[in-house]
Amino acid sequence: KNQVExxxxxxxxxxxxxxxxxxNYTVSPFSNLRWYKQDTGRGPVSLTIMTFSxxxxxxxxxxxxxxxxxxQSSLHITASQLSDSASYICVVSDRGSTLGRLYFGxxxxxxxxP
Amino acid sequence: xxxxxxxxxxxxxxxxxKITLECSQTMGHDKMYWYQQxxxxxxxxxxxxxxxxxxxxxxxxxxxxxxxxxxEHFPLTLxxxxxxxxxxxxxASSELGEGEGRKSYEQYFGPGTRLTVT
Numbered sequence: 153k154n155q156v157e158x159x160x161x162x163x164x165x166x167x168x169x170x171x172x173x174x175x176n177y178t179v180s181p182f183s184n185l186r187w188y189k190q191d192t193g194r195g196p197v198s199l200t201i202m203t204f205s206x207x208x209x210x211x212x213x214x215x216x217x218x219x220x221x222x223x224q225s226s227l228h229i230t231a232s233q234l235s236d237s238a239s240y241i242c243v244v245s246d247r248g249s250t251l252g253r254l255y256f257g258x259x260x261x262x263x264x265x266p
Numbered sequence: 267x268x269x270x271x272x273x274x275x276x277x278x279x280x281x282x283x284k285i286t287l288e289c290s291q292t293m294g295h296d297k298m299y300w301y302q303q304x305x306x307x308x309x310x311x312x313x314x315x316x317x318x319x320x321x322x323x324x325x326x327x328x329x330x331x332x333x334x335x336x337x338e339h340f341p342l343t344l345x346x347x348x349x350x351x352x353x354x355x356x357x358a359s360s361e362l363g364e365g366e367g368r369k370s371y372e373q374y375f376g377p378g379t380r381l382t383v384t
Contacts, residue, residue: 156308195270195356195375196309241308253325254373256308 154179158242158257166265169232173260175225175242183245187216187227190239190259199227199240229262237264269293272357272376279347280384287342287379289357298340299373301356302326309356315340347383355379 156177165171177185184203188196200209200216202225208217213230229236239259246253270291279285291298296317301309301324311324315334329351330344340359344351357376 193378193380195358195377197375198372201372254311256310258306258308261306 154244154246154253154255156242156244156255156257158240158260160260161258162261162263164263164265165232167232167234171229171232171262173227173229173240173242173262175227175257177223177225177242177244177255179223179244179246179255181247182220182223183247185216185218185225186243186245187214187225188241188243190241192238196241232262232264234264234266237262270357270359270374270376272355272379274379275377276380276382278382278384281346281348283347285344285347285381287355287357287381289340289342289376290338291340291357291359291374291376292338293359293361293374294337295359295361295374296337297360298334299358299360300324300330300332300340300342301358302328303354303356303378305354313342347381349383352381352383355381 159174184201186201187199189199190196199211199214202209202218204220215228218225239261241259242257244255273288298315300313302312303309310326312326312328313332315321321332330342332342356378358373360373
């Protein structure tokens with residue numbers, strides 16, 4: 153069964169600290185993995201997209217890694233800011249259909265305290 | 267910032283009413299999607315469209331219907347709202363489909379409609 157599991161479910165850190173969010177998936181055949189940021193009451197916004205051949209990609213203070221062999225990804229946030237408080241969603245796309253099915257994790261709810 | 271819009275942003279309505287959630291995008295994208303999301307849960311695809319006059323049901327069974335008469339417009343309709351329809355509805359669009367041999371393209375999401383049926 154194609155699944156995307158994220159951990160931790162929620163995380164609280166102090167402003168300025170770093171944190172790492174985890175994503176494990178069983179989606180096959182794999183096409184790409186995305187990390188989205190979703191603010192409360194808003195739609196998700198893309199942070200990074202990685203294909204099979206990419207094992208790291210950065211977007212400002214966000215750095216995503218991908219290990220396609222172990223089917224794991226992480227999102228590292230450096231020098232956290234209050235505006236980083238949001239849900240971070242891991243999404244994996246398969247290559248098994250013309251739709252390019254997306255499998256969504258439940259997200260990690262990050263709260264940054266001053 | 268993606269050019270995809272949803273109205274209304276919030277809707278509280280009584281059981282049995284007919285409602286239409288609007289979604290429009292100005293990016294000329296062929297593919298459009300509707301997702302349903304409950305608090306703390308993952309997004310579930312309920313409808314999608316490859317282009318004008320194309321509509322397909324997604325993975326999550328839904329009593330809603332959709333139409334795609336114009337490229338930029340993808341409204342979702344509930345003929346008779348029930349409390350079980352209370353949820354957040356997210357619309358998205360992308361430039362090209364993804365699949366074997368194709369380059370993947372980003373899905374852009376609208377801000378969502380929070381629907382509450384009393």
